[in-house]
Amino acid sequence: MPDLAETLSDITARMLAEPERGHVADYIPELAKVSPQHFGITVITADGQEQSAGDAHVPFSIQSVSKVFALVEALQSHGEAVWARVGREPSGSAFNSIVQLEAEGGRPRNPFINAGAIAVTDLIAAGHEPREGIGAILRLVRRLTGDPSITVDGAVAYSEAATGFRNAGLANFMKSFGIIAGPVGNTLDVYFHQCAIAMTTRQLARAGRFLMNAGVCPDSGNAIVTPERSRRIAALMLTCGHYDASGDFAFKVGLPAKSGVGGGILAIAPGQASIAVWSPGLSPQGNSLLGTQALEDLSRAMGWNVFQP
Amino acid sequence: MPDLAETLSDITARMLAEPERGHVADYIPELAKVSPQHFGITVITADGQEQSAGDAHVPFSIQSVSKVFALVEALQSHGEAVWARVGREPSGSAFNSIVQLEAEGGRPRNPFINAGAIAVTDLIAAGHEPREGIGAILRLVRRLTGDPSITVDGAVAYSEAATGFRNAGLANFMKSFGIIAGPVGNTLDVYFHQCAIAMTTRQLARAGRFLMNAGVCPDSGNAIVTPERSRRIAALMLTCGHYDASGDFAFKVGLPAKSGVGGGILAIAPGQASIAVWSPGLSPQGNSLLGTQALEDLSRAMGWNVFQP
Amino acid sequence: MPDLAETLSDITARMLAEPERGHVADYIPELAKVSPQHFGITVITADGQEQSAGDAHVPFSIQSVSKVFALVEALQSHGEAVWARVGREPSGSAFNSIVQLEAEGGRPRNPFINAGAIAVTDLIAAGHEPREGIGAILRLVRRLTGDPSITVDGAVAYSEAATGFRNAGLANFMKSFGIIAGPVGNTLDVYFHQCAIAMTTRQLARAGRFLMNAGVCPDSGNAIVTPERSRRIAALMLTCGHYDASGDFAFKVGLPAKSGVGGGILAIAPGQASIAVWSPGLSPQGNSLLGTQALEDLSRAMGWNVFQP
């Protein structure tokens, strides 16, 4: 196996030099301010080695990567009842599509598209003040990283709420089918704040370690989820983690991963590595262009691929 | 790890006793004659061990499992040009849906739904007589199994052709977009025959060995596909192998697999096992009901799951 | 031509005796309280004759019939700019469908489905307090009828707002595409109030007279709209006035008409009659079951049909 530090250094050099960087998300004004020149990557291996390269210390908005943490939180608090709200199938549609909801009684296809994540967040939010819901998700992320400094970027959260009409459309639509229990405004408030959590790739790779480790947080030795749930969350990340480019990502990279429109991706090589990469420019499907390329290069170089014998 | 023979025996006993067996496919008259009481399973491990239980010697119509072999044949003969014809994304729709084709210029989402498999078969069929096309696929299957007796069930092939109006609809529709090159009738002829290939679970598990083995056929030591292609075919099986129940199968079983409406499923545990199971009763999505259940039990019992650390 | 009073009396007797009355709308709790036994009808002819039968003095919630008045108000205040917001095509979908919006950039197909009416109302509402918007529509209806007593049923308006999540979904979704200019809450407030306007069939038939009369209100002789706009509004009523049963209504009745889920229908025989009918039980498409039947009988009896030579 090649040297990890050297591999990351090579990949980072190539990515920094890449002229085609994709387009930074501009539908949330605050995100549009971020430079597409950024590239950062962190890998933490199962034996505890940690390697970073590039802008691994620069916080970015994790956006939809937060859907993984919200799902974990909802599974911890509501167990299998989560699956009455959302399915486990790729949607075949864009991240913010509403078409499938109308045909299928308002139940989102999976927890990693916007509608599904809002339905999951509603489970966490319902019956509480919004600050309690976002507090629960933040506490989980801080516990997973051992870093109490992680917090919500208020400017991004405000920007999301001020422009989040499509998500408000999805939430109200689901409410009309009874898929959302709480007041729509509260649920969206939690959702917009969880999307606005800011993390570095070092923090995000740390937060993902339990998923490479059969559900156990390596710091404490505590089970965050059971081994079965850990495998199942990974399966969902593989089949649904990149919206309607999930199949292509599985084909090329072969790792469970979840992307966000802030340009971050969390990828898991079960039993081998937790990987976080960040580059703000996006593909047309809304996934980090260079982040995806870097993961393809890394998985090939290190032989990390769940379909590898 | 538990004893494989005992595990298969236990699973088979449970499956034979299961009262809820699903519904045998009835849209092809010849398939409707098969008894839902059948259950057979064969596992071949990476070290060459082979274990079967139940009706492992009874031939059944492999139907859509043939899509894997057609894809391999097309990749061998046409290389990456295959991907100009079909995508690599889950469709989010039923196995015979035409809706997505209209919206996306006639290009099927992936090679494992009917439209995609017809487009792949057209690559094999075009410029040849139909019997040459089906001959190429049969030769591949015979080579993979080392069994020259495998052939097409003529009655099933005739039954498919006589009732295959939906597939004729898909093929003509794609032809109108230029996705099908050859005469539609020839392409369908090859397609209907490849679906009608009859195999036992023993034969099917043998045919799948190269996919557990990084693309190499263990009998000859010859590479059927490169290791990368082997991983990528497995990725497609995981994300697209069970139509619009693919996500749920990945969630519950965690193995690349391809099902057919004849009730067969070929599943691969990379580096560990090639598994074929058969039970003719289907779920509403068109996948073997007890076959899926058996694979869930087997994967849990043996710890075969690509998301397992 | 048969005697109008006798014809209405016969129709009303048949409708009151009809055992199959459809289902009263139950998604707005306040509407669910209305008895399906009601049936009322009023016809005002071009020469000023007015005939009623049945419950012509009982106020009911006009619901989507208000979409005609909102369109007239928006055309008066914004002219042809209305058509930048909504199209003029039948949608082929249910009254509250969101699917078409996603595919067509958020622009509703026509002003007589919910999304289109909300977009039209937004033109009236934007830049004003909600009570000014609803005031403008009420003033128009009072002017058309000469009846200043017509008002909003506050309990229905409250009930609509409390349960109108689907409409809130549509409005937010359109807002995300820039089709809604004002604050979503304000626009919905006006929309829910206009739907809750209560009228009798006598009042509603009076309000429709300008449309049988080339746009001129017969009381004042003032043009409400130009003759061309009057014809065009009638065309929209014929092609889009009954959601996805509009074609069947044109086929059977042959008159421009607009229905509402309160069970009211306003139909126009140009140059001949303004007709209002009310019976609360609905067809599966959301149109008054007996109201439609009564209009079919009336149009056949009186020879009122725009396709009649």
Add this chain to the structure above:
Amino acid sequence: MPDLAETLSDITARMLAEPERGHVADYIPELAKVSPQHFGITVITADGQEQSAGDAHVPFSIQSVSKVFALVEALQSHGEAVWARVGREPSGSAFNSIVQLEAEGGRPRNPFINAGAIAVTDLIAAGHEPREGIGAILRLVRRLTGDPSITVDGAVAYSEAATGFRNAGLANFMKSFGIIAGPVGNTLDVYFHQCAIAMTTRQLARAGRFLMNAGVCPDSGNAIVTPERSRRIAALMLTCGHYDASGDFAFKVGLPAKSGVGGGILAIAPGQASIAVWSPGLSPQGNSLLGTQALEDLSRAMGWNVFQP
């Protein structure tokens, strides 16, 4: 009322001078050869006056205008059973869309989209040789016009069949749902031939006279259809005659009409006129661009509009 001859002459002069002429249909090679410079129009009034201008003597391919004649023939031979095969609703989709079929059990929305017309033609074709089916439609057209010279353009019919994969897709898809009774090839054969009937505007206007005349052919005094059926066919033409531009045509022109991709349109002013116009350049929705414009001008000039008091 203005002078008809002068009005037609003015319109024709304007249309001949119009620089923007649309695009001639090119998916049928034979149609692509026709010059977009052509413009012809014929009006026959209820009192028997006939006026033409422009290329009224040049035969063109009537294409989908034939759907009106096929519907009449099927209603004559099969009565109301026609409506078990096709609906009476605007489709909200393109002329050759297949999406709606999948969602609605293979039953086309109306007889004036391709799928619906094929289903209607199948009623005429089933149980007969293809030449008998096309013979029945030709006999009807010859009877309506009193012109036995009208026939099928063989080159166009051949061109349609050789490239009609989309229609073959629709037909096979419907066959899979049981909506097509006969052999698909036979039904398509009749369909392709009826589309290839060649007529001049003079002939087409003559063929439409019964629809302005309550179903009675003015030559013979014989009823082709009952007055009710005549009104109902007109209603279908108004709501469905221009594919997904039907609403806009009703809005602007206000007359029942059926267009074809050959550039012809047959329009009916009930009790007033039968109008045929031809100009081969099409709008994006597949309707004659200048033909539509000419009808808008003519209907305004003559006051022919079903929504006119």
